[in-house]
Amino acid sequence: MVDRLTLPRPDDWHLHLRDGAMLRGVLPETARDFGRALIMPNLVPPVVTGADALAYRDRIRAALPPGSRFTPLMTLYLTEATDPDDVVAAARNGVIAAVKLYPAGATTNSDAGVRVIDRVRPVLEAMAGAGIPLCVHGEVTDPEIDIFDREAVFIDRVLDPLRRATPGLRVVMEHVTTRQGIDYVRDGGPDIAGTLTVHHLLISRTDMLAGGIRPHFYCLPVAKRAGHRDALVAAAISGHPRLFLGTDSAPHADPAKESACGCAGIFTAPVALPLLAALFEAHGACDRLADFTSSHGATFYRVAPNRGRVVLEKPADPEPFPARIDTGAGPVTVFDPGGACPWRVTEIQEE
Secondary structure, three states, X not given: OOOEEEEEOOEEEEEOOOOHHHHHHHHHHHHOOOOEXXXXXXXXXXXXXXXXXXXXXXXXXXHOOOOOOOEEEEEEEOOOOOOHHHHHHHHHOOOEEEEEEOXXXXXXXXXXXXXXXXXXXXXXXXXXXXXXXXXXXXXXXXXXXXXXXXXXXXXXXXXXXXXXXXXXXXXXXXXXXXXXXXXXXXXXXXXXXXXXXXXXXXXXXXXXXXXXXXXXXXXXXXXXXXXHHHHHHHHHHOOOOOXXXXXXXXXXXXXXXXXXXXXXXXXXXXXXXXXXXXXXXXXXXXHHHHHHHXXXXXXXXXXXXOOOEEEEEOOOOOOOOOOEEEEOOEEEEOOXXXXXXXXXXXXXXXX
16 A cells, blocks of 8 residues: 655646735645646736736745745736737746637636637747747637537637647647547647646536535536546546646635635645545556656656655544635635545655
8 A cells, every 4th residue: 555655846737826815825835835837827917928927927936935946937818919029038038938828708817818719820820930838728618509518619619720720839738628638639749738637637517516506616617527537537647748737726715606606716726736646546546646747747848847856645644634725815715525635745855
């Protein structure tokens, strides 16, 4: 029986930190366990220029706990007014690591996103030439398309035509939720990768809806059928080199979640690594966890692995995870898929 795991310091290749009091409240939860994270740009107003990204990075660094070695990797929010030259300059100067495509209206703070792909074609071509990854929220927003089908339809209508029209563009299909998404990444060649979240690996739509609505299981893309969840798990533990962790940890204060029209987002940062350890252990794949959390993403993003290590153990009497954390923006409930998780992060080994 495995009771101790030592991993290279992990990366989170999809993270929401928000801003202001919420940023200050949730950032320590990620910075404690992870070496780096790719920070999403969907603030209000969004992070649309290199100057915006620099200013946001400064706010994140100022909010870090003393002595933290955590590195925020910044992204730009793609709009139909985005300047290709600004994107390329920001990447060459080390300000950004990627650009994020939100279909307008697809998720939280996405109203400024892209409505017509052809209008951002010059930006995509410049990114392909410069090797800048495009991170994609893969859902159509057509109201006639069932919400559970929006990812699969997006692949056919938007993503595949986009990639065919822009050879060489490096794409990350973020928070994959369907068997079709997994198949597309696996079969798509070296220029496409996919991230998988902790919550989509552990819950299905039944968990969200059966026996009463659970607002803290609501996210976008929405959790799918158990069969899709099982396909995600099989992909995560398979060791495929272009599938890796992106938690999409997305905090909202509880009153905004527990309302007549609750916000989409699940806050997993405090429990991500222990829950993944338990999942991989349950499937006899502990030897592949480090690749999923610490290696494959760095390889795709062309950065060196983090220095240092994180140690997870099974204490004899593990303390329960916090039900919520308090922030200056209000309490935020921590993801709890149910059942006991014996794993805990017990040590960070810096180098």
